[in-house]
Amino acid sequence: MISMKPSDITFCIKTIHRPWSCHRLVESLCKHIAEPNIIVVDDGQPERRFLPAYPETAAKCQVIHPANVDVGVGVGRNIAVDAVSTEFMFLLDDDHVVTPNLNLDKLIDRFSKLDIDILGVRQGAGGRPTMLSPLMNGKRIWMHRGEIKRNGYVAWCHMSSNAFLARTETIRKLRWDEELKTFEHWEFFYRAKLAALKVAVAGDCFVKHAHVESADYRVLRQRSKFRSMGLRKHGFHSMRTPGGRVVHA
């Protein structure tokens, strides 16, 4: 059985141009977890970074500024994971907020006792257990709600939210595809499935998802070319989304 304490976990956050949001997340971590280890990778333009905007909050973290601006979520997260020195890591998006509903003690207990490599938490109403099923002779990938098996509140599946606990070594091996600046989420979990990693969601553990959108953030995210790139990489010509829409590569 694994022995894990909160101090064995590093919280990894990649942020860009949402300093207030990142500040809110870091403060929420510090409020609910005693002396958390936090790494923030900020690839924003110098004048729009988290550190100069919130120096007191930033002092509670290890803040890394990549050499280039807008390196993308894949590169940014890999930089964060490479900088982790604890055995375990917890990934967060910069618009998450931690509350007592994270139930970190329950997460640690389950991760320690159950056969799990990546243990995700619910993200408000989202982050439910999701499956990635190939259709049409492997030409279409279907992202749909579903689970492989369940033990109480823990459901094994193929994909969780972006708020998850894992061994640092597991994620260092898996990594994020650095060419995918966005639309990277399913691709990361699809490779986890190919690598036969055990992904699960703890249905009674939550982060708050307080999405912050700014005009330029929207431009940064809506990059259909990255969606196509991720799909084509695995030989898919299209994706069926949970809403039933089919998007083509």
Next chain:
Amino acid sequence: MRDQVTFCIKTIHRPQCCAALVRSIHEHYGDDRPLIHVLDDGQPELRFSANCPTEAAMVDRLIETEYDIGLSAGRNRLLDAGDTPIVVFTDDDHLVTDQTRLPELVQKLNARHDLDLLAALSNHQERPKLMKADGKRLRIPHGHYRRQGSIRWCHYVGNCFVAYRDILQAIRWDESLKVEEHWDFFWRCKIAGVNVACDISHSFKHEHIDPPGYRRRRPEFQKAALRKHGIERVIWR
């Protein structure tokens, strides 16, 4: 239909029923019949091949497994045993009749992008139903949420349907549930966003016969299915 459709039959201890179903497929569709795959998990002396060798020779694949693997495991193995894009599932005590019009049912499934599973009626029963979570209760009342011609889009249908094999392989039947698997399967279809419908102008004939030793009520499986979804009761209205 052979290159497009496989008729999948899971049977146990009802060899005469299975034989009648196989004959009905041949009688109605002749050379244009679908492939027929039968999975039999019965005791050796009660097997389809032992009791009805003529009809057993009329199927394209006969899979005989260890005893009583259950309906869910049997159907999952049938899904994985073939490669046509479309499958037909019925119970082994159903029969194809003039009202089944299987090629037309398949053509309707193929013609629309918003259908994944299209059921027919069983006699005049198994009409379309909806599924709604109501607190700790799961309600399954008659109804549909959309209609076009004789097609009713709904959440829950009977045991006779045509569907895309890959969609069913993504959902699969829960092998831990030997009975009570039906609503569990369709509830998971709903959650996953499978497009389920029933065409009320097509039907299979059903003459129910309980196999020897068959127990319809298995409270242990009912409890397991309820617990799995965090509900306390299923209300059929």
